[in-house]
Amino acid sequence: MVVRTDVCVVGGGPAGVMLGLLLAREGVDVVVLEKHDDFFRDFRGDTVHPSTMNLIDDLGLREAFDAIPHKPLSRLDAVVNGIRIHAIDFTTLPEPNRFLTLMPQWDLLAMLAEAGRAFPSFDLRMGVEVTGVRRSEDGRVTGVHAQTAQGPVEIEAGLTVAADGRASTVRDAVGLRPREDGVPADVAWFRLPEPETPLPDTLAWITTEAMLVTFPRPGYLQSGMLIPKDSFDAYRAEGIDAFRDRVARAVPRLAGSVRTLESFDDVKLLSVQINRLEQWHAPGVLFIGDAAHAMSPAFGVGINYAVQDAVAAARALLPALRSGADVAVDRATAAVQRRRERPTAMMQRIQRAVHARIATGRGLEVLQNPPTLRQRAVLRIALPLLRPVVARVVGYGFRPERLR
Template identity: 55%
Template structure:
């Protein structure tokens, strides 16, 4: 793999060359980089930040991803990292606890969700990928545009602390998220779906009393999420789209009171929120590209389809995209390099991944519509009426039967192909970088 000493580009920029350039060091980009490097394909990953430490990123690792790590022989080492495991997902609706999801119904060893800060997950995968001589990651390197030769993308322009950089590659994969730089530079415009909610994210210490695992509290139209990060809760409150300024105008005390009224077990700890700087706005988006590819370029993950936080599946769908991409292209990349990848092959990846993405997005939008319905009354009375109890007796078992597979594995879970699994293992004497 050519490094900084490879000479200058036409614009005087330094040049890096690889068979595949992956833009974006998130779950999709790092997983794809790992898989391709494991297969012996020369790959460079560009990550615009100097480290992975970002708060309020998806940190839910679903059973489908645990199964993939198991196929790669990484599962046990991954689970040695600090994390939380949740086998059931409960919701408390106006004081009524609903046992909505039990992953034990999946069977096998991957019957739980893992909550792990995304920076730990990405650091782990990057460390394992770096055991392969064909892998390189350039931190603090931001893509600024694309290199286009006669209609085919042949890499990207980039910039790091030392100035401009040209990355030449037979295949470029945009995995740089919903704020993608590569996507608009290549002429792609996502199609937005109307979303009526945003999420306010914040951290709360755990109360002294032991709480039952609960993902969601609902009370009188207010929704509070609680994600267990072992020593604290990553919490969120769902608000109507664009209303954060109104929430702030009402004051922190009103915000704390609403949290306590919705999630009563958190009453003793909401007082730790003393400044609006502790509360971050996540602007919820749901979008997709009508076309994910053009010659020499493929978009995956949030670059191709931004998912909402509903069900926490964004990380896992991005990883599924990476696996499908590596499965489809590994033979061509090994034999002919990135330039041998055809647009028809890239189109086939989109045809495989777009249907499960659109199905999940449709489900997410239905959930949003229910949450954001103006003037809607409580979902359940306190206590539930006889009719509501009867409805729950029918609805909850049906939900328990479907939800573990739908959330835990998705509409089309991917498995790693024999071609990837047969790839050479890491060498103890890979070169210094």
């Protein structure tokens, strides 16, 4: 079976579905391929930043967005050695989106996919696993080979966009390798029931022994403990009781909830990566999102940078696709990298600094309890001055994209 289309987008994550929607709105025939049968994935990020909500508004999807249960946070707190710090204040940003919100990514993707289906040129196909790329005689990528439950399928496309994540099949097929930046930590990922006495909204708990993150989802807390890189097997060897005790020491109010972890079958490893392709494009193919640059979970910017890539790609590609000229399409893919590479590199530089100093997976004494005179001065004077700057960097990233 052969399917012909203008653009084949591989990967049904935020970058892929958003790009498919934006192209279909302009009448471009686009096929989006997602290898899973649904969007449900525990390891998908939940943080939707003000920059992405601005785009939701631009698309006219705010009513649909607000109809989905989500958790707005106008401020982000951290508890450091028992002291609560108001680290980021999004109320300093322009209205209306002066907050970050926590929304299950599968709900966000379902909303974007539903919006795409309103356009006849949008074709989202679930349960289609890409196995390789098609090439013309001169080596240009002309689509993909894929496998479905019903058998093989060939997608023939004028442009292939790889939005298939940090383990990109398209990237491997083209023979590109990202440059890896060493990260000293991984994340042990698990669910906990909400404690009987609700926790204050807190994304990070830092002690001298551990750093824990907790994301409220409907009915439970999606939680993660940062651990030293490649140490998961050692934690497993210590046993689940030792792991539960570490969590309880980091957040004593979770001591009851953590008993629901019966074994390490309830704890999954999320390998933290920061990497970036030297070149995000090749003849007939463009890489965006994690396929071009894997982001650390630090600040939860992964969804938002993927969406920014999609908006920049749609803007650059539309004139080229309408011209129908391969050379114009290849110039447009290069333009996407020129626009998005520097903002990505700047955020990754900040993430590397955070991992080097705070998110090491080993815990550290950032703040004494009670604080020293110098630490009190920083909390009272420097931190309020930094909050608006940090809110803008975290909330918008660098070079945020808009549709208008």
